[in-house]
Amino acid sequence: MTLRFGEPGPEFTPHYPPERARGRGRAWYRGDCHLHTVHSDGRRLPEEVAAGARAASLDFIVSTDHNTSSSHAVWGPLAGPDLLIVTGEEVTTRNGHWLALGLEPGRFVDWRYRSRDEEYPRFVRQVHRSGGLVVPAHPYCPYVACQWKFGYEQADAVEVWNGPWTYDDESAVDTWDSGLAVALRGGNGNSSRSWLPAMGNSDAHSDPQVIGLPHNVVLAEDLTRDAVLDGLRAGRSWLAESATVELDLTATGNGRQAGIGEELSVPADAPVDVRLTVSGVPGGTVRLITDEGQMHQESLPAGGSGTAVWRTTASLAAYVRAEVRHPRADGTPGRGNSMGGELPWGPMAALTNPIVLRTEDR
Numbered sequence: 001m002t003l004r005f006g007e008p009g010p011e012f013t014p015h016y017p018p019e020r021a022r023g024r025g026r027a028w029y030r031g032d033c034h035l036h037t038v039h040s041d042g043r044r045l046p047e048e049v050a051a052g053a054r055a056a057s058l059d060f061i062v063s064t065d066h067n068t069s070s071s072h073a074v075w076g077p078l079a080g081p082d083l084l085i086v087t088g089e090e091v092t093t094r095n096g097h098w099l100a101l102g103l104e105p106g107r108f109v110d111w112r113y114r115s116r117d118e119e120y121p122r123f124v125r126q127v128h129r130s131g132g133l134v135v136p137a138h139p140y141c142p143y144v145a146c147q148w149k150f151g152y153e154q155a156d157a158v159e160v161w162n163g164p165w166t167y168d169d170e171s172a173v174d175t176w177d178s179g180l181a182v183a184l185r186g187g188n189g190n191s192s193r194s195w196l197p198a199m200g201n202s203d204a205h206s207d208p209q210v211i212g213l214p215h216n217v218v219l220a221e222d223l224t225r226d227a228v229l230d231g232l233r234a235g236r237s238w239l240a241e242s243a244t245v246e247l248d249l250t251a252t253g254n255g256r257q258a259g260i261g262e263e264l265s266v267p268a269d270a271p272v273d274v275r276l277t278v279s280g281v282p283g284g285t286v287r288l289i290t291d292e293g294q295m296h297q298e299s300l301p302a303g304g305s306g307t308a309v310w311r312t313t314a315s316l317a318a319y320v321r322a323e324v325r326h327p328r329a330d331g332t333p334g335r336g337n338s339m340g341g342e343l344p345w346g347p348m349a350a351l352t353n354p355i356v357l358r359t360e361d362r
Contacts, residue, residue, distance in 0.1 A: 034204075040067070049204075054083060058243070238351065282301075286300060288310050320354060
């Protein structure tokens with residue numbers, strides 16, 4: 001093979017995306033934080049990814065090509081008042097992949113290390129200095145070098161749902177849920193370690209992979225880079241398979257109310273009413289889950305909309321979170337607290353971060 005220099009092409013001028021789009025003030029914003037283009041192993045052009053995000057009714061996306069920042073400089077013209085584009089990277093180490101979300105445009109994060117090399121903390125600090133997030137991606141992915149082996153102590157969130165729902169996502173959710181109880185032990189507001197929020201992203205590379213399946217619905221002060229990252233960091237978010245799914249989860253007790261990612265402090269035995277409203281999941285199954293496991297299950301009608309109400313106390317539940325599942329392959333809702341040779345529930349349609357319940361003295 002012989003290579004020769006050709007005629008010089010036009011000088012490249014970087015156009016980084018703005019850090020703000022036209023938002024609605026404090027509101028829920030939808031976004032996919034794990035996407036690939038031809039700048040790494042994807043087959044979509046950046047303009048195709050931006051078009052796909054708009055078609056999925058997303059408000060923001062994060063560019064996360066593998067081990068490169070080269071796409072950062074082309075997103076500027078593809079962003080707009082209706083779509084915030086945040087720069088990032090998927091860091092594909094030999095002991096797992098992680099998302100660096102909210103990198104400074106043009107910033108590269110190195111990937112050439114294993115857990116035993118003790119290099120990971122240095123790059124975590126690099127991302128945190130820029131105000132970005134560190135998110136282990138698809139931690140139970142069975143591919144070579146994909147399974148996560150760095151621990152979660154320095155992570156800001158974890159990707160528990162990656163693309164269409166599969167067995168590795170079930171494992172990721174189970175591990176994340178177990179960590180909630182550990183992080184929130186004590187229940188008196190003096191926990192020494194904060195809980196780890198969950199995220200869901202499409203990891204879409206090319207057709208027929210669907211951009212926005214799943215995505216995050218984030219409560220942010222506005223549609224800006226910093227506000228979206230703050231909402232994700234705080235766990236003020238829930239996960240949806242598409243923009244057709246709507247959800248609201250609240251806990252009310254002792255004259256106070258809290259929503260997803262928030263804390264409700266009440267006397268230990270004061271009644272707490274948990275209310276979940278869902279639409280867009282025909283025949284779905286609602287599950288309310290605490291540190292003791294699934295405590296309430298209810299089926300949605302064929303129209304896909306419904307409200308479930310369940311009562312507990314802070315002495316009985318350290319947190320409460322919700323899942324909305326599709327029917328199983330045989331059309332039945334399944335039973336989340338049963339055992340058997342097959343999964344007792346269907347694919348995920350929506351999943352929330354928890355509402356934390358704290359006890360206080362009367």
